Amino acid sequence: MTVVEADGSFVEPFVTKNLYINSGETYSVLVKADQNSSRNYWITTNAIKAHHDFVQAPPPISDRVIVLLNTQxxxxxxxxxxxxxxxxxxxxxxxxxxxxxxxxxxFDQNPPPDTNDIESYDIYDVSENKNAISSNSIYRIGFNTTVDFILQNANTVKPNHSETHTWHMHGQEFWILGYGSGKFDKVHDTKSYNLINPIMRNTVPLYPYGWTALRFRADNPGVWLFHCHIEFHFYMGMGIVFEAGLEKVGTLPTSIMGCGKTKDMIRP
Structure with a gap:
């Protein structure tokens, strides 16, 4: 194979049979398929050192479950x-x-609800109540507690129409416990959770008319955004904000003041 690029930059091309790739590195290679087409040819990979000790299993149970019904x-x-x-x-x-x-x-001090009545909600049809409210309230989450987010997708304001959303969490990483099509069943679907070796990420897709289950430990103090990473979906309101461990956040510098009601805090 001929190496032509490394980490986004072109290199002087060179030919090699083996390539060591360390964590975070990327290469582009060219391979010319000019050998006997009746044979099989293999490219193999081998981990020099595995990092199994760093794989963390999720807590077996959660302290809180927030079911988030995604609608338009x-x-x-x-x-x-x-x-x-x-x-x-x-x-x-x-x-x-x-x-x-x-x-x-x-901002609104009344907390948003942990759930919607999805058991009686028809995710495949336009909601009878098409209207929603605009809200800037936040979820208050206990520090170091374990929280499940169940993302449930549904129909939009158009008949027979549901969209894919890519949910991204700031400040925390979560385990993806499971996903499926249709309406989430809290009795049946929780039994199929992967609690042994689920992947840990900070971004996950939510497919049309489907559900995705996440679990995370709120161990990073602050105020964090959890939102759809499709930009215009976020600007159209697809997101939530949650707080955890506020008491562990130190004194805030006055240099970050100046927006909204903080202007009064820096005036002489």
């Missing part, structure tokens, strides 16, 4: 994405500052 709704006649009938609208004052300094008027 109308707000003032315009389409928005929603979770449990709430479309995220970010406040002018940063959450972390508002929480540390107890600026309660900066």
């Amino acid at each position: 709704n109308l707000i003032n006649g315009y389409p928005h994405w929603s979770g449990n009938n709430r479309s995220l609208s970010l406040p002018h004052t940063p959450y972390l500052i508002a929480l540390k300094y107890n600026v309660t008027e900066a």
